[in-house]
Amino acid sequence: MPHLPDTGYTPTPGELASIEEWFAEYDAASGRRDIERMADMAVFPLNLVSDDSAGDGASAQWDREQFVATMTHVMGDGADDITFESTRTPVFLTSAMVVVFTDSVMTMGDTEQRLRYADVLIKRDGKWAFQTMLQGGWGDNLR
Template sequence: MTFRTDIPTESVTGHAPTEEELCTLREWFTHYDACAARGETAKLAELAHFPLNLVTDDSSGTPWCGQWSREQYLSVMGEVMGGGDDVAFEATRTPFFLGGSLAVVFTRSTMTAAGVSYQLDYADILVRTPEGWRFQTMVQSGWGEMMAQGAA
């Protein structure tokens, strides 16, 4: 994983992250990526702050926004992620800190599963709780139909 710090976050948000803030967020994503590669959906749910906000659009371009409970996340993401067999991720993440406990992270990722690669571009909003960083909002285009199923 590449963690970009060459774009000064304070030029966008006014907050210059400390080395500790950058380090803890980088470590969090390293752990998150390892769990995702193994298909450990329950461990990923432990890294979330529920209810989880979702922002996407469907195949016709119609926006869809909603929330998932922990149970909905486990159900839908368990199907999406499968068993974690032969899955690898390469990601470049660009964090923008709104403050010491709020960050918006843009990710460009390549997921390879069973020898087939997929380009993924998305953003996450993370909050820093006393237990550490947690993802709270997921933003990615093209998942509207699946998200709506999970919200049902």
């Protein structure tokens, strides 16, 4: 195994804050079911990595149209707001690339769902955008 460097990229406090701000905005859009705004915050084609009900890994690339259609179907048009309580661990690869690991509780009405996922964000023109979503359970929707 190759020897890895002792340290990687160390983000500035401002860079860490910019990731927190990005997710606050994305979670707010998700809570409002503002799928178009969520799509505005992505880079297309968007990479998706998951597993399916058979336990096999799955991956796909979605264009904006597929993202909007699938997220509209998954999130529904319910009257209840969606809220998120999340703990995020950003791992910066460079000042323009970050992998963010998230443990979250999503609440919709009286229903809570625990989620664990990761996102790869890249910075373009000084703004963060997500480019890859990694989360279990989506694989049957990717084929």
